[in-house]
Amino acid sequence: xxxxxxxxxLLCLPAHxxxxxxxxxxxxxxxxxxxxxxxxxxxxGWNERTLRRWFDKRxxxxxxxWGLVMLxxxxxxxxxxFVLVMDASFIPKxxxxxxxxxxxxxxxxxxxxxxxxxxxxxxMSWAGRHLFPVCxxxxxxxxxxxxxxxxxxxxxxxxxxxxxxxxxxxxxxxxGRWPICQNHVHGRRV
Numbered sequence: 001x002x003x004x005x006x007x008x009x010l011l012c013l014p015a016h017x018x019x020x021x022x023x024x025x026x027x028x029x030x031x032x033x034x035x036x037x038x039x040x041x042x043x044x045g046w047n048e049r050t051l052r053r054w055f056d057k058r059x060x061x062x063x064x065x066w067g068l069v070m071l072x073x074x075x076x077x078x079x080x081x082f083v084l085v086m087d088a089s090f091i092p093k094x095x096x097x098x099x100x101x102x103x104x105x106x107x108x109x110x111x112x113x114x115x116x117x118x119x120x121x122x123x124m125s126w127a128g129r130h131l132f133p134v135c136x137x138x139x140x141x142x143x144x145x146x147x148x149x150x151x152x153x154x155x156x157x158x159x160x161x162x163x164x165x166x167x168x169x170x171x172x173x174x175x176g177r178w179p180i181c182q183n184h185v186h187g188r189r190v
Contacts, residue, residue, distance in 0.1 A: 003071070011067045013060065020054060021064065062135050066163070069123055069132045081126035086152060088119040088139065102141025119152055121159055135159045 004025060008018050023044065028035065031043050037055065041048040072078045090106045093115040104117040117139040123132045137155050139148055 007064070007067055007071055010071065011060070011063055017059070021059075065132050065134050069134070078125045078127070078130060082123040083126060084121065085124050085131075086119060086121050086156065088117050088148075088152075091116040091118065100138050100140055104139065104141075117148075119155065121155065134163075 027044055037048045037051040040051050090104050100116055103112045106113045119139055120133050121135040
């Protein structure tokens, strides 16, 4: 028996999401080339519009990743120690109509460019060096929004409220400006 049906059953997903994830995830791993709705429709029995509608909805990806970490930890497939890490990724984007478009730091070019930025919270296993993304959000540009560090802290605070018993640690790049992380212990057991 594969682990995916067990994981989806433990998450108590509605039946329609259960069926969708049960077909989508193996297809995602096997699909050659670009991963988009058109290629998904070529290699599955779904219409491209159906897939676009599904991806427009909010799907419980964070619950899926968190459930996978909990299941693998309970089965002793991973070491029990994890580190909560955060990283931001830049996506170059041309045009003016994309939501969240702004000037963000592009580490590859070593300067700010117009594009999108996603910041990701992930659990990294201490022993196996596996990485499990548990929360991904798009960074909003500065116009009318809080600065990026405030957005990162808000994401971290919301995640820690949803997952009690998990500790956070401060970042060396944050310059000690992580007010929510002052009294936490490094590397807490999940």
